[in-house]
């Protein structure tokens with residue numbers, strides 16, 4: 001215990017982007033390394049500590065946590081790694097820092113689509129990759145699918161961030177899974193031909209670009225729309241744009257996850273399991289999804305009012321494992337078609 005405390009304090013000294021590592025005075029604790037921002041996770045951790053007495057120490061960084069845990073090796077104090085996007089969770093699996101989480105509670109609460117087949121991670125929230133269209137310049141039913149983004153009638157009218165961003169890699173991986181390499185390549189080439197400008201910026205920048213008339217159609221994650229509508233400075237731009245859930249007539253909208261993995265050398269494994277199970281329960285699921293305008297993974301949990309206002313939608317049933325399996329092919333494809341050039 002003493003050596004763990006020393007390690008935790010050592011982290012404080014060298015931490016980059018460290019949010020809070022509390023003194024390890026409680027007998028029961030769990031250490032969470034998080035790629036998610038502290039404000040998104042603290043409220044649930046507070047409730048967990050209230051219910052269980054288990055203290056949650058968090059270390060936040062926007063990047064580098066997988067490498068850090070690998071480097072810390074057997075002495076790593078990390079019990080859990082919280083991430084966004086299947087790609088970043090897969091990085092943890094590929095770095096061999098995760099161990100299986102076996103739990104009947106998790107199996108019951110989280111649909112198989114959003115859990116790893118080898119139990120090396122579970123999804124905690126989902127987010128839809130949607131199409132944003134100009135209210136003024138695009139008719140409500142003018143575009144209904146990812147495939148439609150390739151229609152030549154949209155030439156010079158589409159905005160998107162870098163093809164190599166993890167969110168786009170996952171979407172393109174899903175296109176490969178559904179259509180095969182050749183068709184996915186033809187599609188991506190045609191989407192590139194329709195771009196209004198070189199891929200750039202973040203998802204919110206694409207919504208801004210539609211509101212400013214730089215383009216008429218954009219791709220982005222669903223929660224960014226909620227964040228903008230919730231921000232008085234950005235709401236006017238978001239209100240010029242509608243959210244379209246693609247592929248409602250067929251396979252459904254592509255969804256990604258934020259998730260968690262149990263670390264191989266977790267010093268507080270039992271407490272870590274309790275925390276993950278807690279995060280999958282109704283109360284935490286609602287809170288977690290609500291704070292960032294995401295969707296709970298657990299079926300039947302109420303969505304936030306804003307998210308409800310966008311309507312229900314059918315999501316693509318493709319497993320996140322299948323998306324992960326096609327990520328390398330997607331990266332090659334993005335490179336081959338010179339999507340970012």
Ligand code: FE
Nearest residue numbers: 084203221224
């Ligand atoms: Fe994001």
